Amino acid sequence: MANACLANLVLILAALSAISLSSAEDEQDTRARRPYIIHIVKSAKPSHFTSHQHWYASMLDQLSQSDPNGRELLYTYNTVLHGFAAMLSSAEVEAMESMDGCLAVIPSSVHQLDTTHSPEFLGLSGPSGVWSNFSTYGQDIIVGVIDTGIWPESKSFSDAGLGPVPSRWNGSCQVGQNDFNTTINPTSEYASPRDSNTHGTHVASILAGAEVNVSSSYANGTASGMAPQARLAIYKVCWAKGCSTTDIAAAMDEAVADGVDIISISIGSSDVPFYQSSRAIATFGVIEKGFPVFASMGNREPNSSSLSNPIPWVTTVGFIGINRGRSSQCYVIRMDNVINDNVDNFSTMW
Structure with a gap:
């Protein structure tokens, strides 16, 4: 002590x-993808997903398939916050915010x-x-x-x-x-x-x-x-x-x-x-x-x-x-x- x-x-x-x-603040073209942290309700994970990371990857897969490149998980957060980081466009942010279990989608700052x-x-x-x-x-x-x-x-x-x-x-x-x-x-x-x-x-x-x-x-x-x-x-x-x-x-x-x-x-x-x-x-x-x-x-x-x-x-x-x-x-x-x-x-x- x-x-x-x-x-x-x-x-x-x-x-x-x-x-x-x-x-x-991170200055990037708002029309392009930029990094976001997606905050998730941990307990909302559907039972058919084997892990939270599996669930997060599925959430990304549900976004528009027009340009899947660059949308992989950057980080998965499990300890001091729950959720993940990914590169998203403005349209993808709106789609993510409407998904079950999503608390907030916050842009990364520099x-x-x-x-x-x-x-x-x-x-x-x-x-x-x-x-x-x-x-x-x-x-x-x-x-x-x-x-x-x-x-x-x-x-x-x-x-x-x-x-x-x-x-x-x-x-x-x-x-x-x-x-x-x-x-x-x-x-x-x-x-x-x-x-x-x-x-x-x-x-x-x-x-x-x-x-x-x-x-x-x-x-x-x-x-x-x-x-x-x-x-x-x-x-x-x-x-x-x-x-x-x-x-x-x-x-x-x-x-x-x-x-x-x-x-x-x-x-x-x-x-x-x-x-x-x-x-x-x-x-x-x-x-x-x-x-x-x-x-x-x-x-x-x-x-x-x-x-x-x-x-x-x-x-x-x-x-x-x-x-x-x-x-x-x-x-x-x-x-x-x-x-x-x-x-x-x-x-x-x-």
Whole structure:
């Protein structure tokens, strides 16, 4: 329990380093097919289908046969939400919405990354720091990082001194480039979990990077993540063109099934109502399973209403200012106790 409490504190503080760049809707020709997430009532599956995936494939087959190419299942969601992702035209969306068991058909959005800064500024390290009485920062906690992937050769990700992987872990390691699923064309990037952007590597090292002695023309000292004893489970969903909602939802779905304890996501959100956001729905499913989700706040201020990821059941954190001078202030916005008609309706619907 102590480790779990510490891990929550660590991840809250780690996410204080988020700075929002922007978020954008996926711009595609509305006459062509684009990715959608089809939310389904799980219990509505007819008994003659052998599995939900079988049922979902049948629903796609019922659409117009004029152009069946490109209408295969992109993802099947089974854990934090129920349904599937597919490429659909506007006419096919209307047909899908009329089918029995369909809750909603929500277009996938493209989000942009958030990023950066420092444990010393937060007063965590040193003899009088918050961590001075702890020596196992995040031990045996598995953090699911949803981002651009990772550069595994970095010294920050050495597993020297760590014990065996917790037995509850059910995930697998994908190292090749074949069958790496995404709705965004990765162009010349690595079609694998390897990080060509460096953002995911940076975020992962902030969260749980091992202690590394640094000596260079820029700085000397010891670099360390917030919880160097924690485990990292990396889910690549972001590319140069952005991060697709279909991929983000699939990563959350898989992360919970794999056995992570915490999910961290430093990616901006879309400005849409919760009930129209597949990302909000997926995080609701994660929380419902009993796992915390930490998201970046963003820094589009001084514009009003500029908070990114204002989802009530997600712990959204960030800071204003930088670690220079005394004006910087930290904020942790816990909105999971915010209950209003909108949230009540959302909970009933989903």
